[in-house]
Amino acid sequence: MRVNCGHQLLLVMHITDIITPDRVLVGLAGGSKKRVLEFFSKFIAQNMPSLDSGEVFANLVARERLGSTGIGHGVAIPHCRISHCQHAVGTFIKLRERVDFDSIDGDPVDLIFILLVPEHACEEHLHTLAMLAKLFSDEDMRRRLRQTDTNPALFELLSTAIPAAMLPSEDNP
Structure with a gap:
């Protein structure tokens, strides 16, 4: 979706x-x-045969070595670029029990959004990460995600969510 913000035209995913x-x-x-x-790498390769689970896993691990993608409050957004990826692909996982993700606040993680983007999509990658970070920084959204117990209900919640920072406000009309 394209949004006109004054003199600038922005791509909003x-x-x-x-x-x-x-x-x-x-x-x-x-x-x-x-x-x-590892689970995600195999899962996404089964769903998208053009992706190689070994490459996905290696790239995600390499990205984690650069610094944890645990953004705090029990949320992680592991991400990487993939050579055979034609467009941004994500999977949202709500874990049964929290795991250590070396998050910036030290809290274990139970909400994980894994993002793969094409190798050449640098700007799209950054915009998508920013949108996801804004979405998951909302305390009410995290609470509602944790209270949702079925895949369809979780998808519905995510699909109707708009990060608060993207909504018009007095400061950002």
């Missing part, structure tokens, strides 16, 4: 451009950060 109902998972056993990333 909606979360349903990235996830689908079959890529929202509730109640996954976590175990560890590595196990979650």
Whole structure:
């Protein structure tokens, strides 16, 4: 979606451009950060045969070595660029029990949005990460995500969510 902000035309991505109902998972056993990333890598490769699970896993682990993608408050947004990825692809996972993700606040993680983007999509990657960070920085949204117990209900909640920072306000008309 394109939004005209004064003299600037901005590209605004909606979360349903990235996830689908079959890529929202509730109640996954976590175990560890590595196990979650490994599960996702196999899961996404099964759903998208053009992606190689080994490449996805290696790139996610390499990105985590640069610094944790645990953004705090029990949320992580692991992300990386992938060579055979044609467009941004995401999966949202709500873990059954929290796992250590080396988050910036030290809290373990139970809400994970994993994002893959094409290698050449640098600007799209940054805009998408910013949108996700704004969405998950909302305390009420995190509470509602944690209270939702089915894949369809979780997808519905995510698909109707608009990050508060993206809504018009007195400071940002």
